[in-house]
Amino acid sequence: MASCWLPVASVVIVGLAALFSGLLSRDRFDGCCPVLNWEQRHAFDSPVVLRPSSLAEVVAAVNMARLQRKRLTIVGSGHSYSSIAVPNPDVGGTADDMEMHNNGSVLVCMRCYSGLVRVDSDSHLVTVLAGTSLEQLISILDQHRLALDVMPTVFEPTIGGIVAAGSHGCGTKHSSVASLVREIELVTPDGEVVTASPEKNPDIFYGATVGLGSLGVLTKVTLQTGPAYNLAERSSVMHLTELAGNFEHIVTESEYVKILVEYHTGAVQIISSNRTHEQPRNSPTRLEADFWAYVIEAFQFSTMLYPAIIPATMRFLIHHLRVFSPSERVETWSKALSIQQYIPLHLESEFAVPLAQTPQAIEAVYKLVDEIGIGISVFNEVRCASGDKFWLSNGYGATPRCHVTLGLYGQDNRKAEYFGQVGQRLMALGAEPRPHWAKFYTLTERQLSTLYPKWGDFVALKRKLDPNAMFCNAYLQQVFSESKVCG
Ligand SMILES: Cc1cc2nc3c(=O)[nH]c(=O)nc-3n(C[C@H](O)[C@H](O)[C@H](O)COP(=O)(O)OP(=O)(O)OC[C@H]3O[C@@H](n4cnc5c(N)ncnc54)[C@H](O)[C@@H]3O)c2cc1C
Incomplete structure (x- = not known):
């Protein structure tokens, strides 16, 4: 027995040592600006960094970039895995250089442009400045006993970044976060301040809300909120084969459903929540929740040193440490819908596929994993949502879609092979794998344009609002490499 625990103990010790050194270097903000993205892969370097704190300063930033013929990139909290919010580097251009490519982008950091604008207590419409973080928004809503029906899992991102990248929550009774938006205020590339809603400037509303930061700066967002609620959450465990046969029932029977899959064992954890009048109970303490995250990361870190032990490690976590286990708790809406504990740094790719095809999609991904022989030490996630009307939202349309999220811990050298092939497969x-814009994928514009029925409308709107391709960076040049709306 001791001979079995010895390697495990050494693995944990190595992992914990590495983890603590990693934890110490996690502060990635310089005031309003992220210096690195969440996963610390991309740096937000720019010769000109602006931190507007008023509408006039946002307009001045846009006008300055236009007059100096510079590109402009907007960053919220830098919580994207992809380089979507990364400014182009300065490659030696001068102020007179008429080639926008050559002088680096102006970086506009939005986190200081934050706060409540108004709350309408009858309609529950809440307007905030676009740099307001989800954490700040929740605190505002708590004061008014209001809540969101949909939210992503972490508190740091800004509401502007969340909607611009098409973020989602979980649950087929709801759609994307953008679907809560009733009105936006946008500073367009020519420095105009435009208000858009389904009734007023609908093209701008449906194009620029999930606009990937390419159609202007979102400055104000009005969200439909509702009365605050609590959620009774129930976690159950099953095998992947059982999930496939009951998938539609499982993801539609509760208001919110999140599914975690461990690939090597086929173990599945279903986390379902419904509204309740009960008061919060059984909340894990922060220490308990973090403890398990640290233990899992210790194992993950160790597998970076010895990738061959990934399957055995994952079997140990599932079968011996029982990291997937049944449980019940009641939480406030914001606690239940978020991840409260420490999240180990990792890289993600994510594709939204039609609900009816999700079991086959998961099977195809796992067949690929077998074929290319990569070890997966991160739990994969499946979260479904109903459709919306935003042109570049990966939920666009009437069909409910499930977001299949794939993670990699370390193994950088294999990410393009794995995530790239998943998209192609x-x-x-x-x-119809619509990628999450904030995560890693390699689909081309030719492929993307077949997945988004309104792709042509978006491209036309981009040409109209931004004819000089000012709101473009290397990421957007790649996305629009065929239509050339980013040069
Ligand atoms: C740990 C983790 C958990 C996550 N969980 C989820 C999840 O549950 N669901 C989900 O869908 N996604 C999730 N994401 C992805 C995340 O929600 C998005 O990346 C979101 O865009 C991050 O917001 P941000 O403020 O950091 O935006 P950034 O990463 O800074 O920017 C993202 C995009 O928004 C644009 N943008 C930012 N602010 C504005 C503005 N004011 N006007 C116009 N454009 C703007 C940027 O130019 C860029 O195109 C997660 C990411 C991480 C790292």
């Missing part, structure tokens, strides 16, 4: 399956 799902394309070949006819599963």
Whole structure:
């Protein structure tokens, strides 16, 4: 027995040592600006960094960039895995250089442009400045006993970044976060301040809300909120084969459903929540929640040193440490819908596929994992949502879609092979894999344009609002490499 625990103990010790050194270097903000993205892969370096704290300063930033013929990139909290919010570097251009490519982008950091604008207590419409973080928004809503029906899992991102990248929550009774937006205020590339809603400037509303930061700066967002609520959450465990046969029932029977899958064992944890009048109970303490996250990361870190032990490690976590186990608790809405504990740094890719095709999509992904022989030490996630009307939202349309999230811890050298092939495999399956814009993918514009029925409308709007391709960076040049709306 001791001979079995010895390697495990050494693995944990190595992992914990590495983890604590990593934890110490996690502060990635310089005031209003992120210096690095969440996963610390991308740096937000720019010769000109602006931190507007008023509408006039946002307009001045846009006008300055236009007059100096510079590109402009907007960053919220830098909570994207992809380089979507990364400014172009300065490659030696001068102020007179007429080639926008050559002088680096102006970086506009929005986190200081934050706060409540108004709350309408009858309609529950809440207007905030776009740099307001989800954490600040929740605190505002708590003061008014209001809540969101949809939210992503972490508190740091700004509301502007969340909607611009098409973020979502979980649950087929709801849609994307953008679907809560009733009105936006946008500073367009020509420095105009435009208000848009389904009734007023609808093209701008449906184009620029999930606009990938490419159609202007969102400055104000009005959200539909509702009365605060508590959620009774129940976690159950099953095998992947059982999930496939009951998938539609499982993801539609509760208001919120999140599914975690461990690939090597086929273990599945279903976390379902419904509204309740009960008061919060059984909340894990922060220490308890963090403890398990640290233990899992210790194992993950160790597998970076010895990738061959990933399957055995994951079996140990599932079968011996029982990291997936049944439980019940009641939480306030914001606690239940978020991840409260420490999250180990990792890289993600995510594709939204039609609900009806999700079991086949998961099967195809796992077949690929077998074929390319990569070890997966991060739990994969599946969260479904109903459709919305935003042109570049990966939820666009009437069909409910499930967001299949794939993680990699370390193994940088294999990410392009794995995530890239997943996208292509799902394309070949006819599963219309719409990528999460803030995560890693390699689909081309030719492929993307077949997945988004309103792609052509978006491109036309981009040409109209931003004819000089000012709101463009290397990421957007890649996304629009065929239509050339970013040069
Ligand atoms: C640990 C973790 C958990 C996550 N969980 C979820 C989840 O549950 N669901 C989900 O869907 N996503 C999730 N994400 C992705 C995340 O929600 C998005 O990346 C979101 O865009 C981050 O917001 P941000 O403020 O950091 O935006 P940034 O990363 O700074 O920017 C993202 C995009 O928004 C644009 N942008 C930012 N502010 C503005 C503005 N004011 N006007 C116009 N454009 C703007 C940027 O130019 C860029 O195109 C997660 C990411 C991480 C790292």
